Amino acid sequence: MAKTFNQQIFNQFILDNNVIRFSEQPITLKSGRTSHVYINWRTITNDAYLLNQLTDYIILFIKTQNLKIDCLYGVPEGATKTAIIASLKLAQSSSLFTAGSHSIPMGRAKPKEHGDPKDRFFIGTPEGNTLIIEDVTTTGGSLIESIQMLKKEGIKLHAALTLTDRKTENVKEKLAQFGLPFHVMSTADQLITAAMEKYKPSETIRNAITEEFKV
Secondary structure (H helix, E strand, O other), rough: OOOOHHHHHHHHHHHHHOEEEEEEEEOOOOOEEEEEEEEEEHHHOOOOHHHHHHHHHHHHHHHHHHOOOOEEEEEEOOHHHHHHHHHHHHHOOOOOOOOOOOOOOOOOOOOOOOHHHHHEEEEOOOOOEEEHHHEEEOOOOHHHHHHHHHHOOOOOOEEEEEEOOOOOHHHHHHHOOOOOEEEEEEHHHHHHHHHHHHOOOHHHHHHHHHHHHOO
């Protein structure tokens, strides 16, 4: 793998592993919007070999962007596995890596109602400069909910990152209210044209996709 993040190579990794899919019938997204395009990172994160590659790309991106972070926190539950493995790799790459030097945080999808209060939202609390990561952003709703919780719990958030931004709304502008930079590893409009060449969807779908993504 290259020593710096390469956008073209990463985009090809996405296309080669069928993260972008088309549907004849509109799919309802988590945001509540509908689309003929489904971006499903589970095709990567459910495969050990591909998840290993993905987290290598994330570490390259972090280092290329010169992000000074200590751990990654994945928005539950879509980005949880990705963040855990990337956090471990980031820690191992540090010259300060030793017992107690880095945390491996994990968020709960639902708060725990019993036990130690400090474990209510976490199985391992983020420590130090934290990068919050989401797999796909549409409106940024889930990402913002997690940011609000983390800030309330006193976590030191440094930046936010998404694997793919659908660019439906200006998530970067929304995160500015929290003083958080928003980093994007890929955007739907960068990927759609090549994906249409690969899958050759019907003219109806092509027209709907062209209208949605302005490609």
